Amino acid sequence: MKHHVTTKWLGKMAFESTNPAGTLKIDASPEDGGEGNGLRPKALMLSAVAGCSGLDVASLIRKMKLEVDDFVIETDAELTDEHPKYYSEVTIDYHFHGPALDEKKLQRAVDLSVEKYCGVMEMFRHFAKINIRTFFHGK
Incomplete structure (x- = not known):
């Protein structure tokens, strides 16, 4: 399968x-001339990884009939100091909230997405x- 994206300079x-x-819309910060x-392009990558995994987990929550x-x-990343700067370390925190969380099954959903x-x-x-x-927050 092939994906196509068109990006036009404004x-x-x-x-x-x-x-x-x-x-x-993509733009640079004022200090970078935008x-x-x-x-921001690099931050979009963090949204992409969280969104991709989130879609997996949401689908598994539905299939497993979890409450x-x-x-x-929450996604945090460390950029390298040298150019070209890229993310060298990424921490992804999954937070689940609710009074009846099945922690074992939710962890399995996260693991399936990640692995x-x-x-x-x-x-x-x-x-x-x-x-x-992974964090579980009972209400």
């Missing part, structure tokens, strides 16, 4: 990128150390 440091499901009116009131993924299903996670493994943490 002037200064701004771009509009269209993927199969929608359009987003106006700060768009998403979850809220599910949040088997999430293609973006697999791409990240080629350039970064990945740390996975």
Whole structure:
């Protein structure tokens, strides 16, 4: 399967990128010559890995008929000091909230996403150390 994305320069440091499901704006921060009116490319990569894994986990929550009131993924990453700067270490925290959490099954859902299903996670493994943490918050 092939994916195609079109990214058009809007002037200064701004771009509009269209993927199969929608359009987003990319821009640099003011200190980097942009106006700060768009998403940053490297941070988009973090959104991509969290979104990819989140879709897997949400699907497994539904299939396993698990009770979850809220599910949040927090992602932090360390950039290298030298150019080209890239993420050398990424920490992904999965937070599940609810009074009746099945911690064992939710952990299994996270593990399946991280180890088997999430293609973006697999791409990240080629350039970064990945740390996975899971937190359960009863209400």
